[in-house]
Amino acid sequence: xxxxxxxxxxxxxxxxxxxxxxxxxxxxxxxxxxxxxxxxxxxxxxxxxxxxxxxxxxxxxxxxxxxxxxxxxxxxxxxxxxxxxxxxxxxxxxxxxxxxxxxxxxxxxxxxxxxxxxxxxxxxxxxxxxxxxxxxxxxxxxxxxxxxxxxxxxxxxxxxxxxxxxxxxxxxxxxxxxxxxxxxxxxxxxxxxxxxxxxxxxxxxxxxxxxxxxxxxxxxxxxxxxxxxxxxxxxxxxxxxxxxxxx
Numbered sequence: 576x577x578x579x580x581x582x583x584x585x586x587x588x589x590x591x592x593x594x595x596x597x598x599x600x601x602x603x604x605x606x607x608x609x610x611x612x613x614x615x616x617x618x619x620x621x622x623x624x625x626x627x628x629x630x631x632x633x634x635x636x637x638x639x640x641x642x643x644x645x646x647x648x649x650x651x652x653x654x655x656x657x658x659x660x661x662x663x664x665x666x667x668x669x670x671x672x673x674x675x676x677x678x679x680x681x682x683x684x685x686x687x688x689x690x691x692x693x694x695x696x697x698x699x700x701x702x703x704x705x706x707x708x709x710x711x712x713x714x715x716x717x718x719x720x721x722x723x724x725x726x727x728x729x730x731x732x733x734x735x736x737x738x739x740x741x742x743x744x745x746x747x748x749x750x751x752x753x754x755x756x757x758x759x760x761x762x763x764x765x766x767x768x769x770x771x772x773x774x775x776x777x778x779x780x781x782x783x784x785x786x787x788x789x790x791x792x793x794x795x796x797x798x799x800x801x802x803x804x805x806x807x808x809x810x811x812x813x814x815x816x817x818x819x820x821x822x
Contacts (some may be wrong), residue, residue, distance in 0.1 A: 579803075580810040581788065583818045587776045590814050591624035594774055597810075598629060598715065599638055601770055605714040606642050613703065613711050615646040615760065617727070618661030619719035621774045623668055630672035640674045644703070646711070648718060648765070649728035650683035652692070652756035660685055683758045689745035693758045697743040700764070710742045713768040720775045724783045724797035728759035731796050739763070762801045769807040773799070778816040785820040 584590040598614075605612040616622065628634065645665070653660050662682040670680060681703075683696045703711035718726045725731060728746045729738070738744050742764050746757040765771065775784060787799045788811065794800045803809065 577804070577808050579788070580808065582810060582812045584812065584814050587621070587624065587814050590621075590774065590776060590812055591628060594622075594625045594772065594812055595628045595634065597772060597812075598625065599634060601715050602638055602643060605769075606639050609714075610642065612639065612643045612715070613646065613713050614643065614715040615648045615713050615717065615765075615768075616661070616665050617648050617717045617719045617774070618650075618664055621719055621776045622717055623664065625717075625774065626665055626669035630669045635673050638673075641676060641679070643675060644679045644681065645670065645675065646681045646700075646713070647683055648716060648726075649757055649759035650685045650692070652685050652689050652758070654686045655682065655684075657685070685758070689747055689756055689758055693741075693743045693745040696758060697741075700742055708767060710764045710767070713764075714770060716765055716768040716771045718765075718771060718773050718799075718802065720773055720780055720783055720787070720799055722779050722783055724787055724799050726773070726799040726802060727765070728755065728757040729762070729798040729801065730755065731798055734795060734801075765802055766804050767807075768804055771802060771804055771807065771809040773802075773809070773811045773813075775811065775813040775817045777814070778819060780813075780817045781820040784811075784813060784817050785822065789822050 602612040650661050651659050655662050681699050684692045700710040744759050744761050746755045787797050
């Protein structure tokens with residue numbers, strides 16, 4: 576298990592440019608080594624800039640989209656055309672503007688009941704299983720961080736055996752006073768990735784950044800602390816406001 580790399584950028588624009596270059600470089604490396612690039616995307620505001628930039632020249636024309644397969648780290652229980660759908664956000668900013676074949680897009684079916692959607696997604700992952708796993712070993716996982724320290728749809732609270740042993744989890748417990756109704760990859764899958772990058776921006780994330788990276792280990796309180804690849808690298812790419820409370 577390698578130590579996390581921390582990169583701090585002056586502003587969100589520079590963070591976005593660096594993230595785009597990292598994405599493009601990893602895509603080329605993965606395809607040269609294994610013939611395809613498997614990436615799990617994140618929802619949230621910060622990654623949207625990267626998706627928009629990738630959909631522009633020169634990346635739109637030069638990246639190997641036909642050999643890139645898209646998955647998602649988590650999804651809300653909403654239809655695919657809903658504004659809060661993580662798939663929909665990536666579709667309108669990136670996928671709809673590039674030559675990604677439809678068969679290379681592997682979304683969580685948020686229009687289904689969460690447990691049904693979780694089973695369906697686990698079945699999709701199994702089709703890309705490798706290296707003795709029952710899921711794909713992602714070349715890149717993009718994650719964000721909530722103000723409360725959650726990532727993907729791994730929220731604070733007791734960690735159930737199902738959350739530790741399953742590949743995909745239906746999240747139906749209350750979150751911020753209302754049912755979460757989400758589907759998420761678990762650390763079992765996320766931590767098998769070759770590369771994980773956290774994209775975090777804004778002063779509202781500063782307390783969570785300090786707690787997750789420099790605070791006492793408490794994975795029930797700060798779920799993002801559960802993300803440590805077993806045989807890969809993890810990079811935190813954050814801007815100056817998000818880093819303002821780091822000691």
